[in-house]
Amino acid sequence: MYISARERQILDILLTANHEVTVKDLAEQIGVSGRTVHRDLKNVEDILKEYGLILKKKSGVGIQITGDKAKIRELELFLFNLSHTEYTPEERQTIIFCELLESNGPVKLLGLANDLNVTIATVSADLTKLEERLHSFGLKLIRRRGYGVEIEGDESSKRSAMSHLISAYVDESEILSFAREHIQKRSTQHINTISERLLGIVEKNKLIIVEKIVDSIIQELPYSMADSAYIGLVVHLALAIERLQKGEGIEINKEYLEDQQSTKEYKFAQKIARQLGQVFDINIPEAEIAYITMHLKGAKLRYDNENFIEDSSLQVAIKTKSLIEMVGKLTGTDLSDNRPLFEGLVVHLKPAIYRMKQKMGINNPLLDKIKQDYKDLFLIVKQAADEVFKDLNVPDEEIGYLVMHFGAALMSAKDFSNLKTLIICSSGIGTSKLLATRLQREFPEIKDIQNVSVMEFKKMNPKDYHLILSTIPIPGYDSDYIVVSPFLNKDEIDKIRFYINEHKIMNGSEKNLSFARKHSTERKSSDQLIVEMNSIKDYADTIATILKGFEVIHAADSETVTDIIQQTCSRLMENQRIQNANEVAEAIFEREKLGGLGIPETSMALYHARSVHVIKPTFVINYTDSPIKVIGMDQKDMEINVLLFMLSPVKISEKSLEVLSYLSSLLIESQETMDIFQSHVYSRISALLTVKFDQFFNDKIEELRSVF
Numbered sequence: 001m002y003i004s005a006r007e008r009q010i011l012d013i014l015l016t017a018n019h020e021v022t023v024k025d026l027a028e029q030i031g032v033s034g035r036t037v038h039r040d041l042k043n044v045e046d047i048l049k050e051y052g053l054i055l056k057k058k059s060g061v062g063i064q065i066t067g068d069k070a071k072i073r074e075l076e077l078f079l080f081n082l083s084h085t086e087y088t089p090e091e092r093q094t095i096i097f098c099e100l101l102e103s104n105g106p107v108k109l110l111g112l113a114n115d116l117n118v119t120i121a122t123v124s125a126d127l128t129k130l131e132e133r134l135h136s137f138g139l140k141l142i143r144r145r146g147y148g149v150e151i152e153g154d155e156s157s158k159r160s161a162m163s164h165l166i167s168a169y170v171d172e173s174e175i176l177s178f179a180r181e182h183i184q185k186r187s188t189q190h191i192n193t194i195s196e197r198l199l200g201i202v203e204k205n206k207l208i209i210v211e212k213i214v215d216s217i218i219q220e221l222p223y224s225m226a227d228s229a230y231i232g233l234v235v236h237l238a239l240a241i242e243r244l245q246k247g248e249g250i251e252i253n254k255e256y257l258e259d260q261q262s263t264k265e266y267k268f269a270q271k272i273a274r275q276l277g278q279v280f281d282i283n284i285p286e287a288e289i290a291y292i293t294m295h296l297k298g299a300k301l302r303y304d305n306e307n308f309i310e311d312s313s314l315q316v317a318i319k320t321k322s323l324i325e326m327v328g329k330l331t332g333t334d335l336s337d338n339r340p341l342f343e344g345l346v347v348h349l350k351p352a353i354y355r356m357k358q359k360m361g362i363n364n365p366l367l368d369k370i371k372q373d374y375k376d377l378f379l380i381v382k383q384a385a386d387e388v389f390k391d392l393n394v395p396d397e398e399i400g401y402l403v404m405h406f407g408a409a410l411m412s413a414k415d416f417s418n419l420k421t422l423i424i425c426s427s428g429i430g431t432s433k434l435l436a437t438r439l440q441r442e443f444p445e446i447k448d449i450q451n452v453s454v455m456e457f458k459k460m461n462p463k464d465y466h467l468i469l470s471t472i473p474i475p476g477y478d479s480d481y482i483v484v485s486p487f488l489n490k491d492e493i494d495k496i497r498f499y500i501n502e503h504k505i506m507n508g509s510e511k512n513l514s515f516a517r518k519h520s521t522e523r524k525s526s527d528q529l530i531v532e533m534n535s536i537k538d539y540a541d542t543i544a545t546i547l548k549g550f551e552v553i554h555a556a557d558s559e560t561v562t563d564i565i566q567q568t569c570s571r572l573m574e575n576q577r578i579q580n581a582n583e584v585a586e587a588i589f590e591r592e593k594l595g596g597l598g599i600p601e602t603s604m605a606l607y608h609a610r611s612v613h614v615i616k617p618t619f620v621i622n623y624t625d626s627p628i629k630v631i632g633m634d635q636k637d638m639e640i641n642v643l644l645f646m647l648s649p650v651k652i653s654e655k656s657l658e659v660l661s662y663l664s665s666l667l668i669e670s671q672e673t674m675d676i677f678q679s680h681v682y683s684r685i686s687a688l689l690t691v692k693f694d695q696f697f698n699d700k701i702e703e704l705r706s707v708f
Helices: 005-016 023-030 034-049 069-080 089-102 109-116 120-135 155-169 177-186 194-199 204-218 227-245 254-261 265-280 286-297 311-331 339-357 367-373 375-388 396-410 431-442 490-506 526-549 561-574 581-593 654-666 671-677 682-707
Strands: 054-058 062-066 140-144 148-152 421-425 449-453 467-470 552-554 604-611 618-631 637-649
Touching: 005 023, 005 034, 005 062, 005 069, 023 034, 023 062, 034 054, 089 109, 089 120, 089 148, 089 155, 109 120, 109 148, 120 140, 155 227, 204 227, 204 265, 227 265, 227 286, 254 265, 254 286, 265 286, 311 339, 311 375, 311 396, 311 654, 339 396, 367 375, 367 396, 375 396, 421 431, 431 449, 431 490, 467 490, 526 618, 526 654, 526 682, 561 581, 561 618, 561 637, 581 604, 637 654, 654 682, 671 682
Parallel strands: 421 449, 421 467, 552 618, 604 637
Antiparallel strands: 054 062, 140 148, 618 637
């Protein structure tokens, strides 16, 4: 029985749907006209008749396959094991792309045509369309009569293209740990799907081994990795091993290599490389280790502890503020006071900016949907991003994620009032009840919650629910759900919040909710109370220490920046906030050598350092009547007369660093706060710090109370 590519697509969609599907929906998913779908449906009906199945049509509702479940399963198995004799144009181009990337020399058009069961003219037309995709990766297509066709470009660009193809077309569940058995089982079958062809770039066994090594080592990282970043790293490493074994190595410039070697991520990269080298019996060169480092640095979900008060964080905050202002201006909406939007964008943009600087790709599975449903907002955010990040190429995938943040803040709460949620545990009682209580307290918009067991879930229709949470992995269920603990830790809360935001964006509803937290009425253990009190104490002690030591100092106009730094450190040593003025001053000078510290569009510069000689977290301000020339964080010359000093001990708690991070972002939070910090008036600045720290502390108490 011959089944065309479109007929196969139609059958796949109808068989996986649990409800009627309209011809319009089919046409949109396949990328053809409704008339074409109607024509193909006649052949689809003939195919169904061979299995005793019916294509049921409901006027104004849609179409659906009905009949004996055993026969439906039989058809599904036939399609699953079907060796495809026809591909869609996109599939053909992807397969050609894949084969050219794998080849070490030219490939004949006739060979490609035979492999794809099409004419040489069709392959030639596909190659023309493929050229644009190649350019986006910095690759070039070489086509010569009698020679064949091949891809020209450096090894790093080729790997980037391979990694992108796998990320875009292969289901994440085929790479993550819980699907290892599934991968091995499928590898014994002869299935010629796109994902199978792409996974053919890398031996599945390599993916499994690499994933196991990476999983063991990233547990030691001081920060979490998103699934997409984790998968990107696994795919990159598997490709690197494959290419090294074929003699294809990456070159890197010495300065960039030295820069990577100075980071703490390089040590983790060395450990990964050492273990991979032992397993595969190959030598992994330093250039490859530097690329692994790049992936680790680009994968951070949050700032790690040592970077809380680095200028890079402040620069990201400045860029974020500019982006919010510009989008607000273009949409006619004041977003400047939207703290959740600001914080969410800062957390997203820091690793995103790093990825863009290193020309690392990122996959966004929601991009097409976002472009379709939020066309105007997408164009606005793209315009704003291009203006704010003039020195970077911001890809559409990153713009899509930014649209989700801004769409969040711009939507009206009236569009979304409830989220139908299903909670699953082994028995359907006990832990799921605890989770339901915790969930409703954290997310007030979740009102409709049902608790079921795994066995009960198998009889239900998951599409009836917006959100599915489970306290255990669900065997054989591959669709979206989130595995959580009954008490919900902070990472799980963040994951659920992102999922909810994504759902709201995709369904045209609002994202900017006030996640009001209520005080817990559950009885807590003494250990929980101790942890809670210690956390509160860390916040309180740090805030009190900063406020107690805060002062505004008038420096003489004749003093240089060097003089002011040395005199400030001497003063702080006299006040017993640091123990060695020369060493702390030297730490500030060393930091200054790395790049400008002036805050653009202000008269301020932030001088900061972490040192073993700093006793207490410290924030003081020096000002002069006459301007001093310095280099800004944007590497441009500027004039300042306000020198901000932020110092921290090396050994300091995460909560204390969080306070310093908050203070850093407060410097440029709004025009009002910037004006106050530049006022030179102690009473005004102290009052601002008091009000803001009081608000921050109260928010943290509520947050801690809700967690414990």
